[in-house]
Amino acid sequence: MIERLAVIGVGLIGGSLARALRAADAVGEVIGCGRSLENLKLALELGVIDDYVLEPGDAVADADMVFIAVPLGAIAGVFAKIKGRLPARAVVTDGGSVKGSVVSDARRVFGGNVPSWLVPGHPIAGTERSGVGSSFPDLYQNRRVILTPVPETDPGAVARVRAMWEQVGSEVTEMSVEHHDEVLAATSHLPHMLAFGLVDALARMRSNDEIFRYAAGGFRDFTRIASSSPEMWRDICLANAEALSGMLSRFGDEMNELSNTIRSADADALLSIFERARAARERYVDGLEPSTGAD
Amino acid sequence: MIERLAVIGVGLIGGSLARALRAADAVGEVIGCGRSLENLKLALELGVIDDYVLEPGDAVADADMVFIAVPLGAIAGVFAKIKGRLPARAVVTDGGSVKGSVVSDARRVFGGNVPSWLVPGHPIAGTERSGVGSSFPDLYQNRRVILTPVPETDPGAVARVRAMWEQVGSEVTEMSVEHHDEVLAATSHLPHMLAFGLVDALARMRSNDEIFRYAAGGFRDFTRIASSSPEMWRDICLANAEALSGMLSRFGDEMNELSNTIRSADADALLSIFERARAARERYVDGLEPSTGAD
Ligand SMILES: NC(=O)c1ccc[n+]([C@@H]2O[C@H](COP(=O)([O-])OP(=O)(O)OC[C@H]3O[C@@H](n4cnc5c(N)ncnc54)[C@H](OP(=O)(O)O)[C@@H]3O)[C@@H](O)[C@H]2O)c1
Ligand SMILES: NC(=O)c1ccc[n+]([C@@H]2O[C@H](COP(=O)([O-])OP(=O)(O)OC[C@H]3O[C@@H](n4cnc5c(N)ncnc54)[C@H](OP(=O)(O)O)[C@@H]3O)[C@@H](O)[C@H]2O)c1
Structure with missing residues (x-):
């Protein structure tokens, strides 16, 4: 007590x-x-x-x-x-x-x-x-x-x-402190950066009005976390700069690679990325209980 | 009829x-x-x-x-x-x-x-x-x-x-056909690539078991779309290669830039990205009716 x-x-x-x-x-x-x-x-x-x-x-x-x-x-x-x-x-x-x-x-x-x-x-x-x-x-x-x-x-x-x-x-x-900051960079800070980045990228496109109009449900779920507090996320970025910036630049490179895989029409490589992701997602995330929390 | x-x-x-x-x-x-x-x-x-x-x-x-x-x-x-x-x-x-x-x-x-x-x-x-x-x-x-x-x-x-x-x-x-493929690349195909890419990146990390254990609710929503059909998404990537690969590599570059902004501790730049994203998200997405659909 x-x-x-x-x-x-x-x-x-x-x-x-x-x-x-x-x-x-x-x-x-x-x-x-x-x-x-x-x-x-x-x-x-x-x-x-x-x-x-x-x-x-x-x-x-x-x-x-x-x-x-x-x-x-x-x-x-x-x-x-x-x-x-x-x-x-x-x-x-x-x-x-x-x-x-x-x-x-x-x-x-x-x-x-x-x-x-x-x-x-x-x-x-x-x-x-x-x-x-x-x-x-x-x-x-x-x-x-x-x-x-x-x-x-x-x-x-x-x-x-x-x-x-x-x-x-x-x-x-x-x-440990270091392990916490690495794990959270991956599971929370990186996803939030992608959500903020995606919404920001779309908002800056020509005809962004129309773009948001055709956003489907998956997009809404995906970007819900982009309405989190900007100040809080600024502070998190500054406080976990090393782990987060490393992961973010690695992710950026991977998206560039995926872009090349698509451009070169490598169907097998695409299929195996998507299969691996689906299997991992189902194995891990579906084992957790439902929740709505962010961060 | x-x-x-x-x-x-x-x-x-x-x-x-x-x-x-x-x-x-x-x-x-x-x-x-x-x-x-x-x-x-x-x-x-x-x-x-x-x-x-x-x-x-x-x-x-x-x-x-x-x-x-x-x-x-x-x-x-x-x-x-x-x-x-x-x-x-x-x-x-x-x-x-x-x-x-x-x-x-x-x-x-x-x-x-x-x-x-x-x-x-x-x-x-x-x-x-x-x-x-x-x-x-x-x-x-x-x-x-x-x-x-x-x-x-x-x-x-x-x-x-x-x-x-x-x-x-x-x-x-x-x-028009071209406009459809551009709009959908932004609102559906790009978000799916980020979700597949994020889950795949996390699954390949050391101690990925633990990483998924600490994934919070926001992460689950974000990655739900990564359990979509791998064959369907392979086909979509091949069919919309040009629009999608262009957006994806631009997004990859932006994530690399954001990584640099974080590394250089540019607090004001971070705040304005997150504020712009939150404002856009609220203005556009919250105006839509609730839904659960993907794609
Ligand atoms: N939100 C999440 O999802 C989440 C999850 C886990 C951990 N956290 C962490 O929890 C902490 C609080 O987050 P929150 O979501 O609860 O934020 P919040 O709802 O904005 O609450 C923060 C509170 O701190 C007060 N405050 C701000 N600056 C202050 C200062 N200089 N001195 C004294 N009080 C001050 C604010 O007072 P005023 O109302 O007067 O401004 C406000 O009441 C953060 O460190 C965040 O990283 C957040
Ligand atoms: N899922 C979405 O969120 C979504 C949204 C909008 C549009 N779309 C589009 O809708 C189309 C169908 O997607 P879906 O989600 O309905 O997929 P689905 O549930 O897998 O259904 C596809 C159907 O097509 C059949 N099929 C596969 N290859 C065939 C072939 N060579 N000849 C004849 N039938 C064949 C399959 O038969 P078997 O069962 O015998 O394999 C299956 O019944 C795709 O073009 C997709 O891009 C999908």
């Missing part, structure tokens, strides 16, 4: 965790903290939080659990503001989509070492909408959460964060 | 048209024709057709409307077999996903000119499944059908084909 949870960034991710812990009767009091009064007032009205403050340092002062769910570019600033303000029993975790940048922000702000009470984490759950108004208590039900503890991390802190996520229905796994 | 409809290729597309016309009470008798007895027997059992024959020439002999819905690579063969066997009142249309290849097949088989009774067409509807077992009467409801008549085409034939599609709930538009 968490006595006092501080949520820094009460948006889709932070708001949904607060709602889920309340629904599971796993939290006493929830204190919200954020940038704009407007969003915090809405969170209070919606019953997502019990109270709010505008200073992260004040928010964490009496907390036993802290969840940081601001955009990746704002995490270092939150670290700087909570520095020296945490009670001894407090554990801090975050929901950032990239872990390497969070860990290096922590090293920078806290003087070389990652504090033992910080458990970097990432719920593989989300939608293409933002803000506390889009948050809902079931977001994490049957979803995976990845924790990426570093050598300095206290195993007791990891256990408390794991227990929190399990109480809202998630399956928790641990992996 | 169609008296006798011949469907050559009673799969998803051909079977669904037969079912839809029956449901609309817009057809007398439906005669099926195909490659395998097995599929035709199933079509008969399911009540999709009233009878079947194995020779396209026999199927069309008494028909007033003929719908060719075989893979693109088999269309020339069907033309050769119906040559000289059509009654004078018959109109022929097809459902092939590329129109340039159908028209050039026709010119080749029928001696230079496209016959006046041939109305090349393409329903923008489908799913990622194949075969008559996947066909259903509502497939064309509220979907678009594109007809691409050529100068030789009889306007009366176009009118009859248009009326048929309208009776099953479709909205019919006309455009």
Whole structure:
């Protein structure tokens, strides 16, 4: 049982965790903290939080659990503001989509070492909408959460964060920071770049009005993720630049190769690419449970 | 009212048209024709057709409307077999996903000119499944059908084909063969190549098992279209090679550029790409009605 949870960034991710812990009767009091009064007032009205403050340092002062769910570019600033303000029993975790940048922000702000009470984490759950108004208590039900503890991390802190996520229905796994960022570059960041890139490419074509008119259902599903928050994706690109840019340029080269295969009318090569993809897609993806989450 | 409809290729597309016309009470008798007895027997059992024959020439002999819905690579063969066997009142249309290849097949088989009774067409509807077992009467409801008549085409034939599609709930538009193949390369063929390419790229990564395990919901939607028929997509690539390979290599170059933008940490450039894409996606795609069709 968490006595006092501080949520820094009460948006889709932070708001949904607060709602889920309340629904599971796993939290006493929830204190919200954020940038704009407007969003915090809405969170209070919606019953997502019990109270709010505008200073992260004040928010964490009496907390036993802290969840940081601001955009990746704002995490270092939150670290700087909570520095020296945490009670001894407090554990801090975050929901950032990239872990390497969070860990290096922590090293920078806290003087070389990652504090033992910080458990970097990432719920593989989300939608293409933002803000506390889009948050809902079931977001994490049957979803995976990845924790990426570093050598300095206290195993007791990891256990408390794991227990929190399990109480809202998630399956928790641990992996290294580098591995997390590689895997997510492939499964989430690259697909989002393709969706953004495709929509952008089509929007720039002559007669793009007509082009979108003839887009079929498959296209709509494919590009739904292109309505995700531009700021969030800018931050993800900057934070996971190395893994993502590598994959993206490899993918670009492969599309150029596929273009050549089509141009040279190599029917057998085309068939085997499509068969391999279909088999892989069916083997892996159809084994997962249905879901609608992005990121 | 169609008296006798011949469907050559009673799969998803051909079977669904037969079912839809029956449901609309817009057809007398439906005669099926195909490659395998097995599929035709199933079509008969399911009540999709009233009878079947194995020779396209026999199927069309008494028909007033003929719908060719075989893979693109088999269309020339069907033309050769119906040559000289059509009654004078018959109109022929097809459902092939590329129109340039159908028209050039026709010119080749029928001696230079496209016959006046041939109305090349393409329903923008489908799913990622194949075969008559996947066909259903509502497939064309509220979907678009594109007809691409050529100068030789009889306007009366176009009118009859248009009326048929309208009776099953479709909205019919006309455009040139070249324009159709360009628009579809952008809205359907390119997205399918990206989905096939993404799944194939991920399947070839080290630890691909794990990669697919962490794939989130957005990824599943994105790649659903990668389980479409490999043979159909091979044929589409070969038939629309020029438009598609051009777009694909341009897209490949753009992904390489985006990779460089990420590597050089150009935050403003990234934000404006993602904002442009989100705005375009919302403006165009959310204006369409929901659907689940591929292709
Ligand atoms: N969306 C997804 O699919 C998803 C999935 C997994 C992980 N994540 C990660 O979760 C985090 C939050 O994403 P989200 O989707 O919940 O975004 P969101 O709905 O936009 O919420 C972000 C919240 O952070 C606040 N905020 C922004 N800048 C801040 C700052 N400098 N200081 C304090 N608060 C600030 C915002 O306040 P205002 O409302 O006042 O601007 C907002 O309430 C990101 O790190 C993202 O990478 C997202
Ligand atoms: N699927 C889509 O999303 C979609 C959408 C719009 C247009 N199209 C176009 O519609 C056409 C049919 O696609 P589909 O999805 O309906 O495929 P499908 O479900 O596989 O049906 C194709 C049918 O054609 C028959 N066939 C194959 N080769 C033949 C041949 N040489 N002679 C006679 N019959 C033959 C098959 O018979 P067997 O069962 O005996 O093999 C099968 O019944 C294609 O040209 C495709 O480009 C497809």
